[in-house]
Amino acid sequence: KAGVTQTPRYLIKTRGQQVTLSCSPISGHRSVSWYQQTPGQGLQFLFEYFSETQRNKGNFPGRFSGRQFSNSRSEMNVSTLELGDSALYLCASSQTADTQYFGPGTRLTVL
Amino acid sequence: GESVGLHLPTLSVQEGDNSIINCAYSNSASDYFIWYKQESGKGPQFIIDIRSNMDKRQGQRVTVLLNKTVKHLSLQIAATQPGDSAVYFCAETLGNAGNMLTFGGGTRLMVKP
Numbered sequence: 001k002a003g004v005t006q007t008p009r010y011l012i013k014t015r016g017q018q019v020t021l022s023c024s025p026i027s028g029h030r031s032v033s034w035y036q037q038t039p040g041q042g043l044q045f046l047f048e049y050f051s052e053t054q055r056n057k058g059n060f061p062g063r064f065s066g067r068q069f070s071n072s073r074s075e076m077n078v079s080t081l082e083l084g085d086s087a088l089y090l091c092a093s094s095q096t097a098d099t100q101y102f103g104p105g106t107r108l109t110v111l
Numbered sequence: 112g113e114s115v116g117l118h119l120p121t122l123s124v125q126e127g128d129n130s131i132i133n134c135a136y137s138n139s140a141s142d143y144f145i146w147y148k149q150e151s152g153k154g155p156q157f158i159i160d161i162r163s164n165m166d167k168r169q170g171q172r173v174t175v176l177l178n179k180t181v182k183h184l185s186l187q188i189a190a191t192q193p194g195d196s197a198v199y200f201c202a203e204t205l206g207n208a209g210n211m212l213t214f215g216g217g218t219r220l221m222v223k224p
Contacts, residue, residue: 004154033210043155043200043214056211090154092210099145100210102154 001026004093004103012109018079021106025072025093031055032074033100034066037088046089049074050096078108086110119198121219130188130222134201134215139182141203145212146175146186150197158186158199188220196222 005024013019025032033056034046045058049068066076072093078085086109092100124130136144142163147155161168161175161184168175174187184201198219202212 031210033212035212035214042216043202043212045211045213048210058211092154092212094210099157099160100212101157102147104152104154 001028004091004101006089006091006103006106008106009104010107010109012111013081014111015081015083017081018077019081019108020075020077021089021091021108023074023076023091023093023103025074025091026101029093029095029101030072031094031096031100032068032072033092033094034074034076035090035092036060037090037105038086043090046076081110083110119217119219121221123221123223124191126191126193126222126224128191130186130191130195130220132186132188132199132218132220134184134186134218136182136184136201136203136215137213138203138205139179141205141213143204144175144177144184145202145204146173146184147200147202147214148195148197149200149217155200191220191222193222193224196220 007022031050033048037043048056052068063079068074088105090105092102094100145160146158149155159170159175172189176185198217200217201215204212
């Protein structure tokens, strides 16, 4: 089975812009979760989608949003980018509420 | 777990020795725990998990121990190899919280050949 894929792998944006990241889960997995990883805050949970519905949400501002499509693929969007949004954004998929498998991440740099 | 940011605790071991990586988790109600390994430039890779109704679980060369009394988790790696060099994270979650993982700050394992 192919693993979790994320596109793009690298992205450079400027402050004030918006960005959309994409995640394709492992085939058959219906849950997709997103995490932000930074040197200062470590790995932090953003949100989880299951069957196109947001099931859980972390403590991030409303500029961070996501959605899931009927084929379980997910996108996350960050609007009005700030310097502090520079991070590795990780997507993880699982079948239900069990082991999550992570993708390689999208490295976002905000200038 | 506590985030230590850039200054990750580092464990340096000799190839062939056993490694023990420790983690203090934060929520006494957590009932599912996972260890992940993250190599440079990659996403976290699942190593082993344990549920709160167990205190020990073994995999291939790895063992996870859970002490709920003191909220402590450990990962033991037998016969550590250079390929084990990475950052290791523990994660916890509540079974009814879906897939919302709370991660510890991580420990860097360096294996000397």
